[in-house]
Amino acid sequence: MSADDRLAVVVARDRTQTVIDRLRELDAYDDDRTVQPWDDDSVAVPVTSVPADLAVRDVVRQVGEPRLRDLDDYLRERGWTDAEIDLAPASWAVVGSVVLVDVGDAPRPEEVGAALLQLHGEADTVLSRGPITGEHREPAVEVIAGTGDTETVHREHGTAYALDLAEVMFSPGNKAERSHMGAVVREARERSEPSETGAGAARHATGERERVLDMFAGIGYFTLPMARAGATVTAVERNPVSFRYLIENVQLNEVADRVQPYRADCRDVTPDLAADPVDRIVMGYYEAHEYLDAALPALAPGGVVHMHEATPDGLVFERPIERIEAAAADAGRGVEILDTRRVKSYSEGVAHVVVDARIE
Template sequence: MRVRRLPASVLPRIAGEAWVDPDRRAYLRDGVACVPVRDGCPADEDLPERSVYRGRGYHLIGDVAVVHGDAPTKEEIESIVAHRHPRGVVWVKGCTGAMRIPEAVVVYGSAGEVRHREQGCTFILDPTRVMFAQGNRVEKARIAALVRPGERIADMFAGIGYFTIPAARSGASIHAMEINPVAFDYLRRSIAANSVADRVTPMMGDCRGLLSGVYDRILMGHFEAASFLPDALAHVRPGSVIHVHSIGDATAVIRERLMEAGLSATISSRRVKKYGPHTWHMVQDVRIE
């Protein structure tokens, strides 16, 4: 497979370029993307073809494999173990409540705390105790690419730092808020592990009571984000951008909240990942005018 090696953060910007082979997926490791190229286009390297894995879908978080949805069968677990040899396999049935606590069962080996590397960032967590949104990888890279040094950013649902860490590494000053004390502890440890303590102010509690001042950018990485918009809109100015996550397109609700606040904005929607049959995890970029 002929590839070009590029920083993972540029993936959203190159997706439509003529040299990119749209029939193959980029291979990511430690912040570097090996992007397949079309025949006849220059490449940096010729990698051996990888064997195709046809088993149950899973995410490898650190050295623990995580599966979602229905309970995995014995054969599916064996297939995952043979493919990547994880320390353990965890079945996450779902996440509950405002704190997004996973309902998790260890179905093979052992689990516990991991250090997960993704696009040059280190995240410390226990996937049986806190949620990790592995499917948001491209969105995290997109946010990191959009952020400019010196921006003041509010991350209203910081979790363990999914968006906080990449944005801080891009030079922004982050006000990171998290209500779950377990996730908040991992957030502080991940901040230290990535050496961005000088750019991140973590605060534990309900973000609606922690927002302060005016922000250049507000990250709302929660499916119920639209219901928190009135609080976010009290802390913006013309030019501020709010990234509102949702299940399905939330443009109509966002426009209603903007009207109630006496504000206008341009709104663009994009798909993050498939959430269910005919259902998408979406993000709306709202630029205040």
């Protein structure tokens, strides 16, 4: 259809969905274009032809190139007003075949869910996401559209994560950090003259695998990319559901020879590593500083700790660094800060941060 042929019918806003349904019955609705606001109480609905028996206010030409349809378009087709669309979620995440969204103050959440399924044809379920609570960090979710199947396999950067989003947490905002941990291991392994000191450097020099302790492994968020990059990982997780998926994901990613999983409290595992300490420790928990006294004896001299924390904006990165330095001083060890990263917003005024530190 040329620009001159792009027609639209102007109808009352509250008739939008009725008119679209009728146009689809008549094979006259133009899916390649979007419904556009026309005036205060009407919209312009794109058509390939104008049915003779359809009651409309006007027939107009829509100029400009077709654009990608977004959530607003699908909600507007359902008769949502601009004021209602302003309350719709601005972001969401597709995790495997499931869409995770915080609907916030949006009216009619089930229509938000249906619109997101239209927008993401690869998804079959939409979950409204609530808070993560409890000792095992369990998610609160509600099915608002689709089949209701919350179990899926999510793939990112070559790593496959099987999980049930109604049972275990998954943070899409940590994607870059998961990739980063795989890259850190890969880069250390590929260096011909590693800069590490202590046991890690000796292992790299002889071609041995780097040894890593993941103290809060979950379903394998960091364990899997590190194992795929060549590390041998001791993965500790006490949540029985997360641990079951950890075992499944180790098999799914074909790294069973590199991962030693333990269903336990990490403080019960670290004493066994003191005699043969690891090269790297990942502490992917917002209150990880509470476990530093258990972690450091398991870390070889010159080893690296990656500590996560939920930190008030005014204390980024001062507080987590002070906590690492204090724990190291208590253990009679020195600290070199290698890197700091702000991963994402944890809550209003609080940031999820990571500090990488070498413990001498």
